[in-house]
Amino acid sequence: MIDVKHLTKWYGRVLAVDNISFHVKKGAVVGFLGPNGAGKSTTLKIMTCYLPASSGTITVNGQDVLSDSLAVRRQIGYMPESVPIYPEMRVREYLLFRAALRDIPAKKRKAAVDRVAERCWLSQPEDMTRRRLSELSRGYKQRVGLAEGMLHDPAVLVLDEPTIGLDPTQIRAMRELIRELGDDHTVILSSHILAEVEQTCNEIIIIAGGRLAASGTPAELRQRVVGPSEIIAEIKGATSQELTNAIEKIPGAASVTHSPHGNWTRLEIKAKGSDDLRSNIYKLAAEKQWQLRELRRAGGSLEDFFVQITYEQSMREDHNAAG
Amino acid sequence: MGKILTIARRELAGYFFSPLAYVVGALFLCVCAFKFAPPPGFWAGPREWFILVPHQQASFRGLFEMMGTAMTIAAPLLTMRLVSEEYRSGTIETLMTAPVTDTQVILGKFLGVMGFYLILLAATLIFLALMFVYATPDVGVVIMGYVGMVLLGAAFLAVGVFASTLSRYQLLAAAGSIVILAIFQLLAGSVASHTTAPISEIAARINTSTYMSNFARGLFDSRGLVFFLSLTGGFLFLSIKTLESRRWR
Structure with a gap:
């Protein structure tokens, strides 16, 4: 479904992603795990056609993010980390606007908005669709962001830190929703919290310092670290x-x-x-x-493994800074 | 085309939620109103500068010329948020990951602000109505004046859109476009009269205020038409390229 090959990204003289390759199968829920600054968001931004890669390629469903950018964008629903939205618009208005940008025919837009609003708990138990976006709490903004990503029923959903800034109840609800979405979408989510990825994903990709540190199912990874x-x-x-x-x-x-x-x-x-x-x-x-x-x-936990990787990354950074 | 209009509609609606747009619009109309029909206390002053003053021939010409100059400030203030705000708030990321092209984004935003400008221009029709009540305006002046204003507006707003693509700070965007527009509208005229050829020639060609006064005199200035249209096209093209270049930085 998604093929990442030798992906490298420089920001000026800073190397953010260093020769990463991996493959995501159709229907998988993939957790993209790494400490802050590991290159998770950068990889996702390249995948969603927001940034170009310095070298390497990503193909989604066989289409290249650079040469078939629009085709790739049509298949991806993306929720950026900060969930940027226009504050002056109302929820429904915003979703209708995005539906129009997403090539949804005018007649089907209302139905599409109703569908995602219900799925993301925006229309019930309390109807939030007439609220102004600037009035929404963080949790609701997140839901609007997710709803927006699902409008065109994309094959791939890319969620950058979907639970950051949510309270515990909201986190649980968000995780449940992501698991449900995994039934009929390929989902890629990034996180720096291991427990979250372990609970929601059936595949984990750990990156640290811009490099691929490990990948596999949670069970496989656990076995490796025992x-x-x-x-x-x-x-x-x-x-x-x-x-x-x-x-x-x-x-x-x-x-x-x-x-x-x-x-x-x-x-x-x-x-x-x-x-x-x-x-x-x-x-x-x-x-x-x-x-x-x-x-x-008391098996070796994934947590230990993750901490170890993170530690190695910080050691390397210190080493680089010293050298 | 559908997506351009979708973006344009959103931008246009955004102006009605923006206090700044109301302030700019109101100031623009106030300045026009002051010039058009000054309070009686001002009649004794430089009465030729005003339009509707007793015992004086009234002409719309001066109003159009002044509206052109007022746009040097109004256009930057109306356009500064268009792209800058998207950069600042990060909405550019959701916008550019939707299946829309850079061209559609720029044209949509341009049409949005153009819509607001046309509404503003339509509000000045009230002066025209008063003119028909109290005087007999020259229809040629009125028609060509409005044609000139639409052309000048398009060009100035395109400059503003371009400046807005350059920075995430609205203030910088506004300052940038005020500088560019001041060169065309204010500086070029005095440069043309204080230098010799070839500089004076060039300055005279890029002087938007002469083009505007020609239109305001009721002339169809084909040079002006071409100049305003090229300015519009050129700056919109630059805006698209600047937006694109964001991907390569």
Whole structure:
């Protein structure tokens, strides 16, 4: 659906995007993840034909963003990061204006506006369509921006930081909506919040310092970052020292640390390899008639991985600045 | 064409939400009204400068000439926000990612402000009506005067649109177009009379105020027609190119 090949963008002497290539499948919900200044917005701006690439190409549905710019723009709905809108217009008026710019025939514009207004909760539960845009709260502006992007029912929706500046309820609603949209659109959203991308997307592209750091499904990425397995257990029925000694004897256990948790003892068990020791621990507890209230695997989280990438980027920047 | 009109309609509607447009329009009409029919206290002064004064031949000519000069200020103030504001608020991003071409954007904005200008010009018809009540105006002067005003307006507004594409600051855009228009309307005339050929020749050719006075005298000035039309076309072309160049910076 979308093919990005060797994309590079210089802003004057600043390199914002450095030779990025990736492919987005039709119907995917792709999260574009990276720390601030990683080049996310720049890539999206090139994809939506707002900026030209310094080198490299992007094709959407086989059409090049540069040579078939208008054709690409017809297929993309775009919500820029700051959701710029004309303050003096009313919601409905603005959407009708945009519908006209989007090549929607005059007879179908009203229906299109009603459809997106309903989908983005602008007409119910409260009718906001007659409000002036300057009077709207951040959350509603965001919805208007999204509604605008969906007017022409585009094959691809590009959302730059769709949940930034929203309150928790709005964030949840926005995420739900994005998931729903994924059913019949290809959605690309950018974010610097991992949890958000993990929840809404079925594919993640992580970029840092203008480069592609990793990409894949959340599960794939998680697998890649899992190190030696670590198990958390909370047990009652013996002193913490006895517990530690007993568990250390399990084959495969490398080290055990303990900490009191009320009457319970919380144990963190590191395995030598990637073996899962949970069943062994359960058996041991059953044998010794200990009470067991928690037993889980504390896998390497994506969060750690992301933090690591971000950290590497900042190190590189510091290094560049020093050198 | 549809999209040009869509953009033009939005811009035109925008003027009716803009306090500045009302102020500019009102001032323009006040200045015209003052010149046209001054309060009696001013009759003793330079009465030739005024139009509707007792015991004096009334002619629309002076009014057209003055309206031309007033446009040196009015056109920049009306056009300054057109593109600058899009840059400043970021709406340029949504506008340029919609399937519209740079040409459609510029022409739409130009037609929008042209619409507002024509409404303003239509409001001056009230002077014409009064003229028909109190005097017998020369129909030739009136017709050619309005033709001249439409041509001059188009050219001046095109200059304003161009200045607006240059900067995200409305004030800079206005200052830029005032400078350009002052060269055509005010400076060229005095340069022409204080220098020798070839500079005086060139200055005389670009002097928009002489073209306007020819129209105001009831003449069909084909030189003026060509000059105003080329100015309009030329500056709109430059505006389109400036807007395009934004992609390459």
